[in-house]
Amino acid sequence: MTDAIAQPRIDLTATPAWNGWTRPGRATEVDIRLSADVATRATLDVEAGRQVVHAGVDIEPGRVVRLQVPIESADTVVVSAAFPAAPPQRRDIRIAQSESPVLGLGLVAGDTVHLEGFHTVALDADDLPRNASAYASIDALILDAPTLSALDQRQLGALLVHAAECGRIVLLNADLPVRRVLDGTGGCGGRALMHAASLADAKAMLESSLAANRVMATALPAIGELARPDLVAWNRVLVVLAAYFAVAMLVALFFSSLPVLLLVPAFATVAIPVLLNFMQPSPQLVVWSEATSGAQSARYQAWQRVPGLARGGVRVPVLQQLASARSCDPTQPMRFDFDAIRGHATFAEFDTRLFRQVLLCYSGSFPVARALAIDARPNGLLQVRNTGSIGWPHGMLLAGGLVHELQALGPGDATIIDTHAGKPYRDTWARTAMTRTPADGAAALWELELGGVADIPSQSNAWLLVSIPPP
């Protein structure tokens, strides 16, 4: 009786985004609400597949603490909360995984639409996620004006990022200011963001969008070549072993006493792992971003490579300026420390070993202001003009299967490029850019400075590819 009175009353609820639907291998989100009748501190663990998100939460009496945790898709997500003066609580959430593409339908009137080959999921405003990465769970979205206006700031932010990342969205009778905001951020030339006056129009637009070729989404296998394997660890092990064999051979040549001959391998066995531990290689970061000329935002994918030199646990800070941190390999067990106040992961912990290269993936979008126009001139010449409001630095122009130097240009300035003077570059970044550029189109490529990213690894590279639609 006394215990029952002393124990605080705690409520824990966990709700998956998208009304509990996702697709295999895609990211989603869990909305967690936690409240208590006394001030206490809770330790939350959200386990999805082989990844765990860990967060510490301060609870004030009578206030509901709410956090939206991005997770990898899994059949069952386990949310557990531990308290200093109360028994732990646990909620098991079932997440349905659709084999078919998912169409999210946020319509207040409850109307429904059937798109061939799609699984339709009816949504309330609260079913929409607050993390842009969770939009990976759906393949198309129809939202009406009331649902759109019921979204909170974080939901709107995530929707804008999804629009910038070329998410296929149809807005039904959206207000003019909302249309303007979304039109400004829509990626892929705004072709994936559509406005409809009726549900029938929305369906027709989606069908026509699905039938048409769309700009390729940034795909990991295509870009993986940029994140070349780090051979620092391999080189170090080679040098260390070569040194050991050289010393051992010299000792064997000049000494024949057994204790001396045994001392060398015994000492090396202890010293080599210690030496390697003191030579931890630094992580690498590769950022690849893409935009269309004149677009207000560019979408990016980033890979943070953490090379291993020894067996054991590693704790790596998550780069705060990059969004949607996750393990690139869903089978890699990983634990993320989650900042409940700021709503994103701060550290990633995982086991590694010698030669293992663990990759953290990021994706998102950032504002960009690069606009250029190309006019064909006689004799294989191209006039490239900066049609934007700000200048751009020195870069590369990709046209006709060749790479050309592109000089820095101020707003309104133009330059002439001889298409015959290009080079068939073989660098990985130029090759990747070439594969991302349509054969009949052109694109400009700039290397980006990452000075604004905190805790940036010393070995970092970033590129921005701006595609120019064919005239």
Place this chain on the structure above:
Amino acid sequence: MSERRAHRVDAMMGLAVAAAIAAWWLGSTRLALDHGSDASRCADDALQALLLVRVMALAMVSVRVGALRGWRPGVTSGLGLIAPSWPVVVLAWSASTRLATHVALAEVLLLTACVVLPLAGRALHRLLQRAEFAVISGTVLGIALAAASWATRSLWYLPSP
């Protein structure tokens, strides 16, 4: 052959075995890294190869030396064969998926074999009385043990965790 020279030859043989397997391991690891595949498999194979090759070398050398020169030279000869691989074993374990206890146990078994196999050679010497018969029998027994180790290698694979 003097005892000191024998130590040197054994150490050279041990180094040659370790260097050959290290070269093979690092080469296959480099290929795995270049192709983006899992380098731990190469390390697992290297650990297994280090164990198998040293067991076979021990069987062939220790019994014979034990029969020819006695237990103590047989033990030192075995140590000279297996010890140079220890740094490679530690590095390969660090890159592998194998449990440290299994790898340590394998090394303890090798050390035990270092002690036991020369005893078998010594026992042969006492049984057959004549040194030349003992050496021939020791050599044949060592080769038989090495062949048995090779034939049964799948039975004592270091298990994956």
